Amino acid sequence: MNPINILQFRELSHIRIIRKLRTLSFLLVIIPIIFSACKENEPDPPEEKSGKIILNFIHQINGESIQFDTLKYINAAGNPYLVNEIQYFVSDITLFNNNGTEILIDDWKDIHYVDTDIPDSHRWEVFDKIPEGIYDSINFTFGIPEGKNFSFMFVNPPER
Numbered sequence: 001m002n003p004i005n006i007l008q009f010r011e012l013s014h015i016r017i018i019r020k021l022r023t024l025s026f027l028l029v030i031i032p033i034i035f036s037a038c039k040e041n042e043p044d045p046p047e048e049k050s051g052k053i054i055l056n057f058i059h060q061i062n063g064e065s066i067q068f069d070t071l072k073y074i075n076a077a078g079n080p081y082l083v084n085e086i087q088y089f090v091s092d093i094t095l096f097n098n099n100g101t102e103i104l105i106d107d108w109k110d111i112h113y114v115d116t117d118i119p120d121s122h123r124w125e126v127f128d129k130i131p132e133g134i135y136d137s138i139n140f141t142f143g144i145p146e147g148k149n150f151s152f153m154f155v156n157p158p159e160r
Contacts (some may be wrong), residue, residue, distance in 0.1 A: 050129040053095075057114045057122045059086055066131065068116070086116040090124075094143040097133045111144055 021042045059066045060074060061083075090112045093105040102109075105128050112124045 049132040053126050055124040094139045095135045096137040098136045
């Protein structure tokens with residue numbers, strides 16, 4: 001063989017190798033795409049529908065809104081009394097779904113302060129996302145349970 005033929009052979013070999021590498025690269029890219037396209041699409045899990053709840057605190061006596069600073073009410077013993085302010089905490093709220101599940105309100109802020117002199121406190125937009133459903137009852141604590149009642153918990157406590 002003369003040197004020119006060997007050089008030509010080497011060039012042809014390199015070209016063949018390059019072509020084979022291109023083909024191999026192409027197949028390495030295409031084959032996974034083909035297999036993923038043939039794979040059955042698994043449906044995404046259904047997104048759990050949820051919402052927020054808003055609790056409105058309404059203060060009534062015998063079904064009527066309270067009239068403050070008026071001596072118009074009579075207790076069971078026959079003593080007249082008046083109401084000048086109402087302050088309380090509500091905590092440990094549990095919602096009961098009619099399917100038997102319970103939802104404890106405990107995300108971010110699970111204690112709410114209500115004061116009849118602070119209108120904004122009469123409405124509590126609960127932070128928790130509540131799963132969609134039919135809730136047929138509610139349970140709560142007036143006050144703060146011992147396990148959550150820590151000193152200096154409220155930096156600006158309500159005035160009494």
